[in-house]
Amino acid sequence: MRRALAVMLAVFALGGVAAPAFAVTAQEIYRETRCPTCNTPLDVSNSPAAQAIKDFIQVRVAKGQSEDQILAALEGEFGREVLATPPKEGFDLVAWIVPILLVVAGLCAIPFVTRSWARRHHADAPAPEISPEDAARLEDELKNHPG
Amino acid sequence: MTDAPEDVGSDRRRLIGLIVGAVIAALIVGLLVVGLVARGGSTSIDDALVAGQRPPAPDITLPVLVSGPGLPPVGQKASLSSLKGTAVVLNLWASWCGPCRDEAPILQKAWQRYKGRGALVLGLDLQDLSENALAFLKQYDITYPSLRDGTDASKRDLEATGVPETFIIDKQGRIALHITGQVTDIRQISVPLDQVLAEK
Numbered sequence: 001m002r003r004a005l006a007v008m009l010a011v012f013a014l015g016g017v018a019a020p021a022f023a024v025t026a027q028e029i030y031r032e033t034r035c036p037t038c039n040t041p042l043d044v045s046n047s048p049a050a051q052a053i054k055d056f057i058q059v060r061v062a063k064g065q066s067e068d069q070i071l072a073a074l075e076g077e078f079g080r081e082v083l084a085t086p087p088k089e090g091f092d093l094v095a096w097i098v099p100i101l102l103v104v105a106g107l108c109a110i111p112f113v114t115r116s117w118a119r120r121h122h123a124d125a126p127a128p129e130i131s132p133e134d135a136a137r138l139e140d141e142l143k144n145h146p147g
Numbered sequence: 148m149t150d151a152p153e154d155v156g157s158d159r160r161r162l163i164g165l166i167v168g169a170v171i172a173a174l175i176v177g178l179l180v181v182g183l184v185a186r187g188g189s190t191s192i193d194d195a196l197v198a199g200q201r202p203p204a205p206d207i208t209l210p211v212l213v214s215g216p217g218l219p220p221v222g223q224k225a226s227l228s229s230l231k232g233t234a235v236v237l238n239l240w241a242s243w244c245g246p247c248r249d250e251a252p253i254l255q256k257a258w259q260r261y262k263g264r265g266a267l268v269l270g271l272d273l274q275d276l277s278e279n280a281l282a283f284l285k286q287y288d289i290t291y292p293s294l295r296d297g298t299d300a301s302k303r304d305l306e307a308t309g310v311p312e313t314f315i316i317d318k319q320g321r322i323a324l325h326i327t328g329q330v331t332d333i334r335q336i337s338v339p340l341d342q343v344l345a346e347k
Contacts, residue, residue, distance in 0.1 A: 052243045
């Protein structure tokens with residue numbers, strides 16, 4: 001009984017790992033690729049052109065080609081526009097650097113903005129109200145003040 | 148009465164912040180406008196055809212997928228301008244396009260009829276995998292030559308909206324007819340092509 005259970009678990013584990021491993025690899029490349037006719041990521045596109053490219057990717061994944069090899073082949077067929085993310089070189093680096101610069105600039109701006117808000121809040125705050133007792137005491141002290 | 152130096156500094160910082168914000172907003176709006184304009188389809192070719200004119204065909208230069216008369220060997224680049232003097236039936240197609248399969252036999256028939264009579268049926272395979280395109284040509288016994296464009300650049304230059312579309316280009320390199328969608332009858336090609344071929 002225990003042996004049968006072990007065999008079942010082994011079969012389940014092999015099946016459970018082998019099939020999704022293939023699917024995940026193809027899916028990963030789908031996410032890195034754009035449909036050339038609809039300009040959406042391949043994994044969310046069902047256009048005929050996208051389907052043809054998905055078949056192309058699946059065949060190459062099954063042949064054991066790497067992601068880089070498959071993406072290079074697709075770039076050769078359709079140009080750089082087929083890549084979902086721009087390459088990290090040349091002018092395309094701008095697409096990677098600008099968002100990081102914007103986040104850094106935003107973080108740097110936080111102290112200045114909060115200080116400005118705090119100052120404005122302080123200036124706009126109404127003068128604290130004075131109790132009648134304190135008002136009378138203040139009046140007395142002003143009267144008795146020698147200057 | 149003058150403002151405290153602290154207030155003046157604060158006002159200046161606020162003004163700089165506003166200017167920087169406005170510049171960034173203007174840049175983003177500008178990029179969106181440029182993107183929309185670049186994507187928006189132009190209709191100058193169709194407008195000219197409707198007005199009875201023949202606009203010049205864009206000078207497209209693309210690699211040869213299948214060679215033919217007046218074209219360089221496979222893999223080398225050919226341009227439409229080099230075909231002046233020949234009437235060209237330029238058909239935009241792709242292997243993944245259903246209507247392209249249906250019209251391919253009609254275009255093949257036209258090629259057989261007009262081959263050697265001063266006309267060239269020329270395919271333009273768009274946004275397609277080369278191996279699928281070649282398999283398509285073999286499957287449907289297509290013998291007329293084809294160029295290939297993996298991008299949508301030539302489609303944009305021709306102001307085409309998709310595949311299939313067909314252009315008849317006269318011997319002077321001007322577009323005489325634009326058929327949007329599938330060719331369903333050979334007379335859609337033969338009637339205007341006979342007229343173009345009859346011209347000096």
